[in-house]
Amino acid sequence: MTTALDDERRIRRIAFSQKLSHWDVKISPYLYISPFFILFAITGLFPLLYTAYVSVHEWHLIGGEGDFVGLDNFAFVLQQPQFWIALRNTFSIFLFSMVPQVTFALLIAAVLNENLRAKTFWRMGVLLPYIVAPVAVTLIFSNMFGDQYGLVNNLLGQIGIPPVQWHSQELPSHLAIATMVNFRWTGYTALILLAGMQAIPRDLYEAASIDGAGKPRQFFSITIPQLRPTLIFVIVTSTIGGLQIFDEPRLYDQYGQGGANSQWMTITIYLYNLGWGQLNFGRAAAVAWLLFLIIVLIGLLNLAITRSIAASSDVTATPRNSTTVQPPRQKVTA
Amino acid sequence: MTAQLTPDRVDSHVGSAPAEQHGAIRRRPNRLANRQRPGFLAYGFLAAVILGSVFPLYWSFLIGSGDASTITRQDIVWWPGGNFLVNAASVLENESVNFWRAIGNSIIVSTVVAVSVVFFSTLSGYAFAKLRFRGKTGLLIFVIATMAVPTQLGIVPLFIAMSKLQLAGTLAAVILPAIVSAFGVFWMTQYFGQALPFELIEAARVDGASMIRTFWHIALPAARPAAAMLGLFIFIATWTNFFWPFIVLDRQNPTLPVALALLQSNYFVDYSVVLAGVILSTVPLLILFIVAGRQLVSGIMQGAVKG
Numbered sequence: 001m002t003t004a005l006d007d008e009r010r011i012r013r014i015a016f017s018q019k020l021s022h023w024d025v026k027i028s029p030y031l032y033i034s035p036f037f038i039l040f041a042i043t044g045l046f047p048l049l050y051t052a053y054v055s056v057h058e059w060h061l062i063g064g065e066g067d068f069v070g071l072d073n074f075a076f077v078l079q080q081p082q083f084w085i086a087l088r089n090t091f092s093i094f095l096f097s098m099v100p101q102v103t104f105a106l107l108i109a110a111v112l113n114e115n116l117r118a119k120t121f122w123r124m125g126v127l128l129p130y131i132v133a134p135v136a137v138t139l140i141f142s143n144m145f146g147d148q149y150g151l152v153n154n155l156l157g158q159i160g161i162p163p164v165q166w167h168s169q170e171l172p173s174h175l176a177i178a179t180m181v182n183f184r185w186t187g188y189t190a191l192i193l194l195a196g197m198q199a200i201p202r203d204l205y206e207a208a209s210i211d212g213a214g215k216p217r218q219f220f221s222i223t224i225p226q227l228r229p230t231l232i233f234v235i236v237t238s239t240i241g242g243l244q245i246f247d248e249p250r251l252y253d254q255y256g257q258g259g260a261n262s263q264w265m266t267i268t269i270y271l272y273n274l275g276w277g278q279l280n281f282g283r284a285a286a287v288a289w290l291l292f293l294i295i296v297l298i299g300l301l302n303l304a305i306t307r308s309i310a311a312s313s314d315v316t317a318t319p320r321n322s323t324t325v326q327p328p329r330q331k332v333t334a
Numbered sequence: 335m336t337a338q339l340t341p342d343r344v345d346s347h348v349g350s351a352p353a354e355q356h357g358a359i360r361r362r363p364n365r366l367a368n369r370q371r372p373g374f375l376a377y378g379f380l381a382a383v384i385l386g387s388v389f390p391l392y393w394s395f396l397i398g399s400g401d402a403s404t405i406t407r408q409d410i411v412w413w414p415g416g417n418f419l420v421n422a423a424s425v426l427e428n429e430s431v432n433f434w435r436a437i438g439n440s441i442i443v444s445t446v447v448a449v450s451v452v453f454f455s456t457l458s459g460y461a462f463a464k465l466r467f468r469g470k471t472g473l474l475i476f477v478i479a480t481m482a483v484p485t486q487l488g489i490v491p492l493f494i495a496m497s498k499l500q501l502a503g504t505l506a507a508v509i510l511p512a513i514v515s516a517f518g519v520f521w522m523t524q525y526f527g528q529a530l531p532f533e534l535i536e537a538a539r540v541d542g543a544s545m546i547r548t549f550w551h552i553a554l555p556a557a558r559p560a561a562a563m564l565g566l567f568i569f570i571a572t573w574t575n576f577f578w579p580f581i582v583l584d585r586q587n588p589t590l591p592v593a594l595a596l597l598q599s600n601y602f603v604d605y606s607v608v609l610a611g612v613i614l615s616t617v618p619l620l621i622l623f624i625v626a627g628r629q630l631v632s633g634i635m636q637g638a639v640k641g
Contacts, residue, residue: 028545029467036458047488114372124627125384131619133574135591195635
């Protein structure tokens with residue numbers, strides 16, 4: 001009889017499959033996450049760290065890597081008036097786009113939060129501009145804001161206002177570019193804020209209306225303070241995106257240099273000109289790092305300000321954790 | 335990597351006790367009283383907003399269907415002309431722009447990037463949300479942190495690397511840096527966390543399914559709605575992306591935004607042709623929006639704030 005042998009085989013087989021299953025459980029998670037981490041290390045992490053390496057070297061598009069120069073590239077960039085002009089323009093455009101956008105988005109969200117008929121239709125309607133590429137938006141608006149024959153000046157003329165030099169003057173050009181950003185993002189921001197508003201417990205409004213608070217009072221005393229996490233999120237993400245602005249100023253005229261007198265040249269255009277105009281990668285990398293530091297700084301500042309403002313106007317009661325996730329505002333590679 | 339994303343964990347203060355009690359007692363009538371239909375003003379306001387959203391596109395079609403003289407006329411023409419097809423043809427036939435090629439390239443790049451981001455994100459998101467392993471929390475925090483890093487930072491070395499690999503000018507140079515997304519991983523992790531019960535996974539395991547079988551037959555079907563939304567967002571983001579393709583691609587082989595920029599880069603800009611190009615490049619996404627706009631809206635709103 002062969003039973004003894006069979007049994008032994010069977011036991012071995014079970015033991016083997018158990019061992020296999022054990023390893024399956026242990027290793028599978030790492031197998032599942034490793035494609036992401038490996039690819040991310042190559043395409044995301046490596047370029048980030050390598051930027052620091054490039055920024056402390058002499059480095060040209062043609063000649064490639066040169067000598068180690070320490071912080072010379074940073075010193076050079078910081079001494080250029082162009083850098084400071086670019087910084088000022090970037091901030092100016094950013095403020096013109098952020099402040100009206102958030103304000104207007106709040107208003108739209110508040111109206112969308114009403115008990116509307118055909119809800120989905122209205123929500124989709126305000127989101128429409130999101131699918132128009134920034135490049136396309138810029139080409140359309142740059143035509144509408146034409147200095148000579150533009151629609152905007154034409155309409156202004158009809159109500160007796162003299163034409164505005166939307167391209168050749170500094171402030172008007174910033175306004176025009178900010179308008180493009182606002183056109184594309186206001187509806188999107190409004191939907192984020194709307195979602196935040198819907199998470200506010202209705203009881204708060206009921207109590208307020210019983211206490212005699214009208215709609216405007218409810219908006220400022222309940223909606224705004226309750227919306228704090230969502231507002232912080234919106235402001236921080238639009239800071240990260242807004243300070244990197246490139247597409248709109250690059251295509252605002254056909255030359256792409258940010259205007260004849262650099263009226264609307266932004267930091268990223270300056271970075272591009274250093275890297276791909278003057279072919280100086282060391283300096284371009286230095287600008288990239290400076291931009292990063294500025295964004296981190298502004299992000300922290302935003303957070304501090306928003307927190308203190310919201311905290312001072314806060315009501316009461318139990319803390320709640322909320323996590324925010326959003327689709328990428330401006331998808332860029334790296 | 336996609337940046338511009340800061341997960342946000344902030345305490346908020348909600349619901350004072352008296353208000354809650356009150357709501358519990360008289361909830362129904364009060365809610366009804368509070369949820370009256372808004373008046374004409376609200377609809378009028380929203381209609382104006384939507385008009386503002388549509389108008390630039392309409393204007394683009396107005397100019398794109400006129401001829402060179404439409405722009406310089408002093409009185410504004412509010413109705414489209416009959417020249418759209420002529421202008422569209424001159425966009426498509428412009429030899430220095432390669433518009434046909436750009437359309438094909440944009441479809442390829444956006445599709446490949448969307449599919450690969452969804453695939454890798456689903457795989458990792460499942461592991462992060464539902465499997466136990468060492469170092470999980472640390473790795474997840476790392477993923478979240480990278481979402482906030484601005485992307486311009488990596489552009490210089492990325493270009494150096496692509497040149498060295500002799501990929502500059504090819505579609506691979508646009509696709510490769512975008513094939514994974516930290517945002518995507520976070521998005522899928524969140525979704526699996528709430529939408530897939532542990533019981534289902536355990537049941538499959540007890541029935542003897544291997545890990546990958548469990549993923550394939552249990553997790554993947556459950557992930558479908560979130561995966562579709564993620565794919566949609568990545569597709570749109572890639573389709574409209576300009577900065578990196580503009581740097582790494584050339585005239586002969588552009589994506590649509592790069593081709594549009596080329597249309598405008600002549601000394602004399604003929605806006606009727608440029609804006610016809612704008613319409614051509616926007617129509618595909620417009621169709622997508624009509625088909626899947628509802629999903630976009632709920633994607634943005636679901637992503638917003640989760641308690």
